[in-house]
Amino acid sequence: MIPLPSGTKIWLVAKVQTVLKDDPMSGHLFIFRGHSGSQVKLLWSTGDSWSAGVSPR
Numbered sequence: 218m219i220p221l222p223s224g225t226k227i228w229l230v231a232k233v234q235t236v237l238k239d240d241p242m243s244g245h246l247f248i249f250r251g252h253s254g255s256q257v258k259l260l261w262s263t264g265d266s267w268s269a270g271v272s273p274r
Contacts, residue, residue, distance in 0.1 A: 229260045229269065241267075 229249060233241040241247070242262045249258040257272040 229258060230267070233260065 229247065230241045232249070233239055233247050239245065244262060247260045259270040261268050
């Protein structure tokens with residue numbers, strides 16, 4: 218897995234809560250596409266922790 222910059226998970230969780238109006242701990246997989254379309258970020262909850270991933274460029 219590619220390491221994410223610090224704070225990335227928090228930003229994605231905030232996006233899920235404010236923009237999507239969903240609970241980030243719901244067990245869903247949230248997929249975000251970058252502005253240029255060349256990168257995809259994934260966020261999911263494992264029940265007691267967060268997991269996140271970034272697609273390679």
